[in-house]
Amino acid sequence: MKSDIHPQYFEASISCACGNKWKTGATVEKIDLEICNKCHPFYTGKIKFVDKRGRLEKIEKRLKLTRELAATAKTKKIADAKKATALKKKELKKAAI
Numbered sequence: 186m187k188s189d190i191h192p193q194y195f196e197a198s199i200s201c202a203c204g205n206k207w208k209t210g211a212t213v214e215k216i217d218l219e220i221c222n223k224c225h226p227f228y229t230g231k232i233k234f235v236d237k238r239g240r241l242e243k244i245e246k247r248l249k250l251t252r253e254l255a256a257t258a259k260t261k262k263i264a265d266a267k268k269a270t271a272l273k274k275k276e277l278k279k280a281a282i
């Protein structure tokens with residue numbers, strides 16, 4: 186084996202977001218995974234959302250805000266429509282007199 190050309194070889198500890206840990210040989214000491222064979226939906230048969238960086242939370246927050254805005258816009262429209270009909274009724278009464 187030629188010297189000074191090979192990277193350092195470690196017994197790397199691998200840890201998954203689900204808590205599963207094992208060791209293997211690698212050129213880095215530590216490897217963090219988001220999904221492994223113990224928690225992947227293909228092996229477990231269960232639906233799981235992999236969300237380590239909070240992207241799903243961001244989307245849910247944005248969706249909630251959008252729904253709230255739509256709801257307020259809808260109630261505002263209804264309130265505006267009621268005001269408009271009330272004004273029209275008043276105008277009709279004035280015109281009738």
Ligand SMILES: [Zn+2]
Pocket residue numbers: 201202203204205219220221222223224225
């Ligand atoms: Zn896992």
